[in-house]
Structure formats: structure tokens, C-alpha cells
Amino acid sequence: xxxxxxxxxxxxxxxxxxxxxxxxxxxxxxxxxxxxxxxxxxxxxxxxxxxxxxxxxxxxxxxxxxxxxxxxxxxxxxxxxxxxxxxxxxxxxxxxxxxxxxxxxxxxxxxxxxxxxxxxxxxxxxxxxxxxxxxxxxxxxxxxxxxxxxxxxxxxxxxxxxxxxxxxxxxxxxxxxxxxxxxxxxxxxxxxxxxxxxxxxxxxxxxxxxxxxxxxxxxxxxxxxxxxxxxxxxxxxxxxxxxxxxxxxxxxxxxxxxxxxx
Amino acid sequence: xxxxxxxxxxxxxxxxxxxxxxxxxxxxxxxxxxxxxxxxxxxxxxxxxxxxxxxxxxxxxxxxxxxxxxxxxxxxxxxxxxxxxxxxxxxxxxxxxxxxxxxxxxxxxxxxxxxxxxxxxxxxxxxxxxxxxxxxxxxxxxxxxxxxxxxxxxxxxxxxxxxxxxxxxxxxxxxxxxxxxxxxxxxxxxxxxxxxxxxxxxxxxxxxxxxxxxxxxxxxxxxxxxxxxxxxxxxxxxxxxxxxxxxxxxxxxxxxxxxxxx
Amino acid sequence: xxxxxxxxxxxxxxxxxxxxxxxxxxxxxxxxxxxxxxxxxxxxxxxxxxxxxxxxxxxxxxxxxxxxxxxxxxxxxxxxxxxxxxxxxxxxxxxxxxxxxxxxxxxxxxxxxxxxxxxxxxxxxxxxxxxxxxxxxxxxxxxxxxxxxxxxxxxxxxxxxxxxxxxxxxxxxxxxxxxxxxxxxxxxxxxxxxxxxxxxxxxxxxxxxxxxxxxxxxxxxxxxxxxxxxxxxxxxxxxxxxxxxxxxxxxxxxxxxxxxxx
Numbered sequence: 001x002x003x004x005x006x007x008x009x010x011x012x013x014x015x016x017x018x019x020x021x022x023x024x025x026x027x028x029x030x031x032x033x034x035x036x037x038x039x040x041x042x043x044x045x046x047x048x049x050x051x052x053x054x055x056x057x058x059x060x061x062x063x064x065x066x067x068x069x070x071x072x073x074x075x076x077x078x079x080x081x082x083x084x085x086x087x088x089x090x091x092x093x094x095x096x097x098x099x100x101x102x103x104x105x106x107x108x109x110x111x112x113x114x115x116x117x118x119x120x121x122x123x124x125x126x127x128x129x130x131x132x133x134x135x136x137x138x139x140x141x142x143x144x145x146x147x148x149x150x151x152x153x154x155x156x157x158x159x160x161x162x163x164x165x166x167x168x169x170x171x172x173x174x175x176x177x178x179x180x181x182x183x184x185x186x187x188x189x190x191x192x193x194x195x196x197x198x199x200x201x202x203x204x205x206x207x208x209x210x211x212x213x214x215x216x217x218x219x220x221x222x223x224x225x226x227x228x229x230x231x232x233x234x235x236x237x238x239x240x241x242x243x244x245x246x247x248x249x250x251x252x253x254x255x256x257x258x259x260x261x262x
Numbered sequence: 263x264x265x266x267x268x269x270x271x272x273x274x275x276x277x278x279x280x281x282x283x284x285x286x287x288x289x290x291x292x293x294x295x296x297x298x299x300x301x302x303x304x305x306x307x308x309x310x311x312x313x314x315x316x317x318x319x320x321x322x323x324x325x326x327x328x329x330x331x332x333x334x335x336x337x338x339x340x341x342x343x344x345x346x347x348x349x350x351x352x353x354x355x356x357x358x359x360x361x362x363x364x365x366x367x368x369x370x371x372x373x374x375x376x377x378x379x380x381x382x383x384x385x386x387x388x389x390x391x392x393x394x395x396x397x398x399x400x401x402x403x404x405x406x407x408x409x410x411x412x413x414x415x416x417x418x419x420x421x422x423x424x425x426x427x428x429x430x431x432x433x434x435x436x437x438x439x440x441x442x443x444x445x446x447x448x449x450x451x452x453x454x455x456x457x458x459x460x461x462x463x464x465x466x467x468x469x470x471x472x473x474x475x476x477x478x479x480x481x482x483x484x485x486x487x488x489x490x491x492x493x494x495x496x497x498x499x500x501x502x503x504x505x506x507x508x509x510x511x512x513x514x515x516x517x518x519x520x521x522x523x524x
Numbered sequence: 525x526x527x528x529x530x531x532x533x534x535x536x537x538x539x540x541x542x543x544x545x546x547x548x549x550x551x552x553x554x555x556x557x558x559x560x561x562x563x564x565x566x567x568x569x570x571x572x573x574x575x576x577x578x579x580x581x582x583x584x585x586x587x588x589x590x591x592x593x594x595x596x597x598x599x600x601x602x603x604x605x606x607x608x609x610x611x612x613x614x615x616x617x618x619x620x621x622x623x624x625x626x627x628x629x630x631x632x633x634x635x636x637x638x639x640x641x642x643x644x645x646x647x648x649x650x651x652x653x654x655x656x657x658x659x660x661x662x663x664x665x666x667x668x669x670x671x672x673x674x675x676x677x678x679x680x681x682x683x684x685x686x687x688x689x690x691x692x693x694x695x696x697x698x699x700x701x702x703x704x705x706x707x708x709x710x711x712x713x714x715x716x717x718x719x720x721x722x723x724x725x726x727x728x729x730x731x732x733x734x735x736x737x738x739x740x741x742x743x744x745x746x747x748x749x750x751x752x753x754x755x756x757x758x759x760x761x762x763x764x765x766x767x768x769x770x771x772x773x774x775x776x777x778x779x780x781x782x783x784x785x786x
Contacts, residue, residue, distance in 0.1 A: 025551045025567050027287045027328075031452035036496050041452070042357070043287050046330035049361035056360060066551075068570035068594075070330075095566070098580060099573035188770070190555035190565070233767030234560050243495030246450070289549045289590075293714035298758050303714070304619070305549050308592035311623035318622060332592075505757030508712070 005250030007215035019057035023065025026191035097126030181221020267512030269477035281319035285327025359388030443483020529774030531739035543581035547589025621650030705745020
């Protein structure tokens, strides 16, 4: 990973349409994050149209945060379209350890071969079938505790697996990276993790999954660092974060990225 | 159109209750926009109560952004109440060109005679039955390309049709105006267009539809221009935009409006 | 009520997981409010998992803002779990006076014995079965008009009843307090009242309901006063409010609280 900023440049030139089936909490901020980054978001979930719409998008994200049975069906339908057309899709297994319903839905979604799975350490541990102490959307487990599970999950599914935390860990099962960007206020703003999925999906279009995911996480973290410089708390941080996603140049991302082989 | 600010003054004195059936992405920012402008928003969609609630409101907005069958039924129920009582309602045909489901729902809603239809050029073209290249909520077509379709749609439906874009175009089929207010950052914030529907609906209460719609768009654009003065990106723009909607006086709107006969 | 700040300190040390079944408008800002205060929010409503999830949470909030039948069932399921385990839950009867559907759902929820009921004066009047002029989520009635109804409702249900307004009124039927904190911009930001429910729920964990509720309202109001100092309108107020919730110390809350016996 030498030039993370090039992935940002490519994404902005492509400005892909990203279809998101995400939770109600995340919808607005996620759309604003994807717009600020330079891509085009659409939030569509109805059974009556989700498959047709997925055919129009360059990438898809699926987030099980506020799940019910209808939405689970829509997620499957859209993911099947993307897999069938060889277009990338990202799975965020929010709170998968919390209820058996979420575990069942995730098992069905994993069969549809997401290109990237992103979660916190507890979620990746739960998804890999390892006992976890997850509660809600918190990341009770440290990232390090989930690294072996991430590699195993990558082997099981063929996906790039990204574990979000103070230091992110991203692996395709063979190679792994750590991204040391970001700021402690980021988990104090709801749905910033969910919103990151949309940025990853946009970066995936026309690019190999592992470096594109690493570059997306580095860009996101550099934006968080810039936002923190003027923030007085989580309210002003969120404002500055959207401004930073919009303002950051590829060169600034490359200069600010702290990526290392793991 | 001489004194756009008078419509803002009348709206604030009336402070109408505006019933909104809108998409999940827009709900929060739309409520905040309507509150900041000086009206009173309510978001109600359940089949069990939507008709009863519509009877309490002075105006209605319907936005098909995150649609499903239940919501489509609720939209019809509420629109029928408003039409039956002679109260104004606004239709926003989000992404109508993208799926056949959206086209079917819009056809049913047009039968209930909206007072105003507002969309981007691609949506107005699609709704008028003209081939379009629309994708998601983007405005891929320029406003000019939709002017003839807007007049045709107005003739077909009896509605005032407003095409949003860098320069807005508003027509009742006979007379037309252009509004040259606004700022390039506005489409980079999600759901600002959806939120405008609530402001239009509030302006419609007790006023003729064409000048009220023009005045609402001018007010919105002037607020965008003010917000842009201090904005450093889409995050701070959104904050400043709500502040500007709240702070602008009728006199400032009249002075800043750039409205011309088309 | 001597030391309101101690309740904030206890809440932050506990950092409880608060399960929220709330309306779509409120979900994002409510999660951000609860995070900024120092607790951990989760938004879960699906029939398939809501009971299982409620068992994991330390407290629950139920808000009927954007209601339908499925959600009403989920609310009952979750409230029954909390009541059965002796864990606190808060009911917000949004717009209960507006439709008979809301009245029916509230009647069912009251049977499950909420620990705290919080609403504006119109809602508390409607819930106590007293004629009201409520429309939507507005507070058309003054707080004083609802004080007798609040005491009666508290007697009927065993709940602490909090009436939000320029001066809040909180009673357990025997003892009552007034909280004179807050700012006039607060009702101009959508869902700040809904979001307060999450803060109350977090304060309730391991504390007696009456003083914990009073302390939560005082903390909220002090944060509003701080936010107003630098705000230029509702947009910047909301940003500063989240910053203030995060930054305020227990000592500052104690110093700023204006609580008196009623």
C-alpha cells in the first residue's frame, strides 16, 4: 500500500451510484457521508423494487442494524443481483452476536459472498463463530482479539474482512494491514461506522478489494483526525467530519495515511 | 412576482401544521427545516391513523423516496383526504424513472390531483412520460431539458410543476418563472430537496399555488446563499442553512430573491 | 434534590445499554444524544428479536411517534420483558391526543407499568383522559394546565410523570418538582424531547425514579443553556447541544440546575 490517495481520486472520477440497505439510524448520515466523499448514494429497500434497483447500482452495502423479516428478504434479493453481476457488495453484521435472528440472517447473507465484511471486533468474532461478549453496537472486544477470527472468516467466505477499532485490521486471509488513522470521538457519533460501508463500497468499484478497503479506511481516519482539530465535542466533530471528507485531496490522504503491513 | 417575502411573512403568521409522508433519509432534516422556517411538521404514515391525521393538517407532502406497498396505500389515503377537503398537497416523485413500482405508485397519486409537483429534471421528464436517463435521486438531466415536460405535466394534472436545479423552473402550464437563487453545495446535502417540499406546502396554505411555490423556492435559495458564506463544506453548510432559514426576514428574502418570468 | 450532578456521575460510571423503540425522526439524534451523555444506545424494534434484545438492556424507552401495528406489538413485547425483570422503562406518548389508534396503543402500554411517562402538557392531559387541544407534537397547552393531570396519571399508573415545557413539572403523585432550565430554541429542533427519554432511562438505572428523572431534566436543560450561548439558530444550537451534553461535568450540572419543590 503506497498511494492510498489514488483510490480516492479514482472513486471521485467514477462517482459510482451506491445502493444502501441500511438501518434507520444511519440512513441520513450515511447518505451525507457518501455525498461528501464524492459518490452518489441511494437508499432503497422495498421488496417491490429492490432487485430492479440493485441492477442499476455499481455497488451495494447491506447493514443489519434495524432488521426485520421483510428487510432480510430485500437484502438477500439485492445481494444476489450484485453477486450474479460480479458487482461488489459490503456486509456490516451489526450486533450479530446479540440475537439468534441476526445470526440466521447473516448466515444467509454470507452464502451470497460479500466482497467485504466490516464490523467491530465483537461482531467479527461472533460472525466467525467464536464466543464473544458483544452487546449492541459496542465494540467490547479489542481489535487484536479478532484478528485470528478475521483471517478465518476471510478463508471461510472469500471476503476481505475489516475490523474497525482504534487501529483497524484488514485482511484477505493471506495478507493483512493495519490502519492507524482515526480519532477517539468517532465511536461517540452514531452510525459513522455504518456510513463507512458506503465509502468502502464506492472505493471497491473497479478496484481490487483489499487495497481499496484499506484506502477507504485510511481516508476515513484522516478525515476524522482533521475534524478533531477544531471539534469541541461530538456535535461539532460530526460537522467537521463531513467538511473534511469533502475537502480532503488525494495528496492529503496519501500524506496522512498511516498504513502498515500486519 | 414582486414581493416574495410577503409569502414568508404569511406562512410564519399562519404557522401551519404540515403532514409529511416522506422517506426515512429525509425525516429528521425535513422536520428541522420546516421548524426552522416557522411551520409545524408532523410525520405520520401508518395505515391505522394516516387518514384521521391528515384531517388535522393544513397541508400534506408525499415523497416516494423509500417506498413500499403499505406506504403507497398510506400516501393515497392521506392525499384523498386532502383533495376531498380542498387542502393543498405536494408530490415529490423521487427516482420515479428508476423502477416500474415507482411509476405505478405515481400514476395512482397523480389521479388524486396534487397542487404542486416538485422534482429534478430527470424525475419531471420521467413523470411526464418522456424518456430520461435518471439514476437514483440524481439530476442527470439539465433543468432546461425538462421545461416542456413540466408544462405538459402541468396541463395533464392541473398541478403547478417545479423543476429543481441550479436555476429552478416553475410553471402552472400557462405562466412560468425561473428562480436563480441557491448554491452548488445544496445537492451535496442529502434530502434538502425533499425538505423543500415541506416549506412549499407551508407556503401554499391560504395562498395561490404558483406564486407561493415560487416564493418558497426563492426563500430556500436565499437561505442557501447565506449558509454558503460561512460554510467550509457540506457539514457546516447544513448547520448554517438551518440557521439561515430561521433568521431570514421577509425583507431579506424580497431583497435577495432573483425571480424572473420565463 | 440537592446534588443533581451526582446522578450524571453515576450514569456515566454505569454507562448503561439503553434499548430504544422510537420514531424514525428521532432515531439518529436520539442515539447521538445518548452517546454524548455517556450511555450506550441501541435501536431495535423487529418482532423477531425485540424481546430477546430487551433482555440484554439495562433500560428501555418507548416512543409512539411513528407508530404502526407491528411496532405497537414490539413495544408491548419489550416493555413486558423490562417490567418482568424489574428494569426501568420510559413511555413517551407522542401525539396521543391526535388519533384513536394512539390512544389504544397507549392504553395497552400503560398496563405494563412504565417507570416514567414524559410528554408535553397536551400529551399528559390526553393520556390522563382530560380534554386537550393537542395537535401533532406541539405543546399547545401550558405546563401548568397539566399539573393536576400529571398527578392523577401518576396515581393511576404508579409512574413518575414528567411534563416538558418552558418550566418542567415532575411528580410521583405525592411529591413534585419544577425544573427551570432550558432554552426557547429547544422545541425548534425536532426530536430533542424524544431524545431526552434516552437520557432519563440511562439516569434511572440503579437510582430512584423521581430524583433521577429530575436530575436528567436539569442536566438536559443546563446543556441547552450552554448551547444557546454560541448558537445563531437551530442548526448551530443542535451542534452545540451535543457538544455540551458531552462536555458538562457533574459539578457544572449541580451549579447550573434550577430545581425547586413544587
